[in-house]
Amino acid sequence: MHTMLRPYRTDFPRRVQIVEVGTRDGFQAIEGWIPTATKAAVLKALIVSGLRHFEATSFVSPRAVPQLRDGAEVLAELSASKGVTLSALVPNLRGAEAAIAAGVGAMVVFVSASDSHNLKNLNRSRAESLAAVQAVSTRAAEAGVPVQGAIATAFGCPFEGDVPVGQVLEVARAYHAMGIRRLTLGDTTGMATPPLVRERVQVLNAELPQMEIALHFHNTRGLGLANVMAGLEAGVWIYESSVAGLGGCPFAPGATGNICTEDLVCLLHECGIETGVDLDALCAVAREVEQVIGRPLPGQVMKAGPRLQTAPMDSVRTACG
Numbered sequence: 478m479h480t481m482l483r484p485y486r487t488d489f490p491r492r493v494q495i496v497e498v499g500t501r502d503g504f505q506a507i508e509g510w511i512p513t514a515t516k517a518a519v520l521k522a523l524i525v526s527g528l529r530h531f532e533a534t535s536f537v538s539p540r541a542v543p544q545l546r547d548g549a550e551v552l553a554e555l556s557a558s559k560g561v562t563l564s565a566l567v568p569n570l571r572g573a574e575a576a577i578a579a580g581v582g583a584m585v586v587f588v589s590a591s592d593s594h595n596l597k598n599l600n601r602s603r604a605e606s607l608a609a610v611q612a613v614s615t616r617a618a619e620a621g622v623p624v625q626g627a628i629a630t631a632f633g634c635p636f637e638g639d640v641p642v643g644q645v646l647e648v649a650r651a652y653h654a655m656g657i658r659r660l661t662l663g664d665t666t667g668m669a670t671p672p673l674v675r676e677r678v679q680v681l682n683a684e685l686p687q688m689e690i691a692l693h694f695h696n697t698r699g700l701g702l703a704n705v706m707a708g709l710e711a712g713v714w715i716y717e718s719s720v721a722g723l724g725g726c727p728f729a730p731g732a733t734g735n736i737c738t739e740d741l742v743c744l745l746h747e748c749g750i751e752t753g754v755d756l757d758a759l760c761a762v763a764r765e766v767e768q769v770i771g772r773p774l775p776g777q778v779m780k781a782g783p784r785l786q787t788a789p790m791d792s793v794r795t796a797c798g
């Protein structure tokens with residue numbers, strides 16, 4: 478249990494919604510096949526730990542992301558879960574049809590804020606991507622499925638460097654015009670910093686006050702949780718993270734994972750912010766995920782334990798440092 482009951486800052490949100498993205502953003506980069514039953518078991522264990530919002534899978538081409546070709550089966554395994562939102566990444570109309578047929582809870586569409594990343598990642602221009610998003614949004618509205626708009630490279634582009642906030646705003650306005658009311662700012666390659674987070678959130682809140690903002694950070698430069706603090710200061714109450722810090726490509730040096738869900742929960746609880754998550758239970762799931770992946774994962778609280786987890790004095794042989 479966490480003991481910090483007084484809020485660290487009274488202007489912080491009192492409760493935060495965590496969107497667990499490990500089975501999508503994390504698993505998509507894993508080469509070896511993870512059986513559908515294992516994916517479903519991880520999601521079910523995460524639900525037991527108290528998480529309620531998941532970007533569970535994606536409906537992209539199975540040739541592009543073979544690991545997630547079982548998206549429909551994974552959602553079917555979870556169909557009895559009550560009070561849980563299972564969203565999926567959807568790049569085009571074909572993906573939207575598959576996601577609707579699978580009973581997805583929400584669709585996540587995405588466009589990069591920078592042209593070169595969009596071309597490299599999606600092999601089309603931003604205008605072409607927005608046209609595809611429009612088609613998905615229209616189809617989702619017919620089916621009564623909510624759409625969330627993600628903006629990749631919202632804090633910087635690996636090919637262009639800094640991305641002007643105006644380009645982020647441009648994509649956000651396009652989403653808004655399509656009726657999308659939830660925006661995720663994605664820090665695809667870990668280029669966000671606390672000042673950039675504050676600037677981007679302030680500009681978007683001022684220009685598009687009806688848009689709910691979520692933040693998606695990667696820990697590429699060790700600034701992930703510092704960026705969350707900047708988001709909390711700016712009033713953002715939705716954060717995406719991945720269990721055990723899954724994510725990034727295991728074969729590309731420097732391509733690190735999402736911010737880690739247990740580490741995020743630890744920080745939030747210590748700041749007196751509710752998450753609905755049982756941190757001990759979540760750490761146990763994180764250690765199981767490490768077994769599934771078969772290599773050490775970057776999460777830290779899963780290894781050290783919650784802050785007030787104490788050890789018997791005679792269990793430690795020497796003091797160091």
Ligand code: ZN
Binds near residue numbers: 502665
């Ligand atoms: Zn990501």
